[in-house]
Amino acid sequence: MSRGGQSGIGGSGADEIWPGEAFGIKLTGMSGIKSLIAGLGIVLGMAASAWAQEGAAETKITFLGSASAVPGKEPGEDTACFVINGSLLIDCGWNAAIHMQQYGLDPIMIDTLFITHCHHDHYMGLPALMFVRGMRRGEAAKRPPIRIIGPEDDLPIVVELTKKFLQAERFPEVWPAIDLKPLKPGFSFQTEAWSIQTIKAIHAVTGMCGKFTDAKSGVVIAFSGDTSPNAKLAILAKGADLLIHEASVPSSTPDDRLWDGHSRATDAARTAKEAGVKQLVLIHLTADQREKSLKAAKAIFENTVVAKEGETITLKGRSKNAP
Numbered sequence: 001m002s003r004g005g006q007s008g009i010g011g012s013g014a015d016e017i018w019p020g021e022a023f024g025i026k027l028t029g030m031s032g033i034k035s036l037i038a039g040l041g042i043v044l045g046m047a048a049s050a051w052a053q054e055g056a057a058e059t060k061i062t063f064l065g066s067a068s069a070v071p072g073k074e075p076g077e078d079t080a081c082f083v084i085n086g087s088l089l090i091d092c093g094w095n096a097a098i099h100m101q102q103y104g105l106d107p108i109m110i111d112t113l114f115i116t117h118c119h120h121d122h123y124m125g126l127p128a129l130m131f132v133r134g135m136r137r138g139e140a141a142k143r144p145p146i147r148i149i150g151p152e153d154d155l156p157i158v159v160e161l162t163k164k165f166l167q168a169e170r171f172p173e174v175w176p177a178i179d180l181k182p183l184k185p186g187f188s189f190q191t192e193a194w195s196i197q198t199i200k201a202i203h204a205v206t207g208m209c210g211k212f213t214d215a216k217s218g219v220v221i222a223f224s225g226d227t228s229p230n231a232k233l234a235i236l237a238k239g240a241d242l243l244i245h246e247a248s249v250p251s252s253t254p255d256d257r258l259w260d261g262h263s264r265a266t267d268a269a270r271t272a273k274e275a276g277v278k279q280l281v282l283i284h285l286t287a288d289q290r291e292k293s294l295k296a297a298k299a300i301f302e303n304t305v306v307a308k309e310g311e312t313i314t315l316k317g318r319s320k321n322a323p
Contacts, residue, residue, distance in 0.1 A: 064103065
């Protein structure tokens with residue numbers, strides 16, 4: 001095997017170094033062939049290691065709360081909100097900042113808060129989150145300003161009122177650096193790490209259903225926010241690894257008695273089945289309805305669970321050839 005001559009692309013005529021020499025392999029007789037085999041083993045091993053590392057990418061979802069809008073009797077329970085990969089907070093329940101620390105997460109590491117809509121139970125924890133970041137400003141200063149995304153018509157109002165509630169003009173140390181990103185339903189937002197595609201929720205105030213895609217793992221998570229049964233959500237969630245869907249309305253509620261802007265577990269299950277998702281997680285329901293709602297949903301879509309506060313779901317990354 002000659003190592004001289006032109007290079008593969010636009011050769012200069014200078015001698016080239018055979019790649020095997022990078023591993024100390026020289027082609028000389030039988031020993032050279034053995035070295036070649038050993039070298040190939042090294043190369044293949046490195047490739048397998050790289051493939052394994054790529055395949056090891058995963059996405060984690062930690063539920064900070066799963067309750068309905070009305071505080072229940074369970075001590076410390078929180079309304080529906082969850083953290084993805086330790087840095088993206090979807091909605092901000094009453095005790096979100098406290099529960100993060102309780103469940104092994106750090107409020108300082110939250111770089112984005114996505115508020116699906118501006119009903120109180122979905123942003124009630126915002127003052128506490130801002131206060132924690134403001135008072136730990138030494139740590140927060142080492143990270144970018146927290147990005148807050150939400151419906152364009154209500155988000156600026158809620159954030160400004162939060163600032164006033166904390167008396168930030170009088171006590172500026174309590175207010176951290178923020179990056180406000182009002183978003184219109186139907187639009188998307190993308191970072192290097194993830195993207196969220198939205199549609200308009202069917203609700204009493206402007207709200208968004210979303211589809212989160214992890215750029216590293218390829219995992220797709222759809223979430224409903226608060227919405228009446230929504231045919232467009234089944235399209236948005238098509239083939240998702242996980243659908244997190246509200247089930248505020250008791251499953252026994254007849255069609256003509258449905259609550260405006262909310263869904264039953266059976267509605268969530270039908271959406272999951274139509275979308276062909278891998279798993280359904282029910283959220284935003286009262287403790288006394290969990291068992292009944294789960295049973296009703298599983299009759300339609302078997303792979304259904306109910307979100308539990310403090311629980312983390314880990315989803316393995318998709319291969320690059322996966323749809």
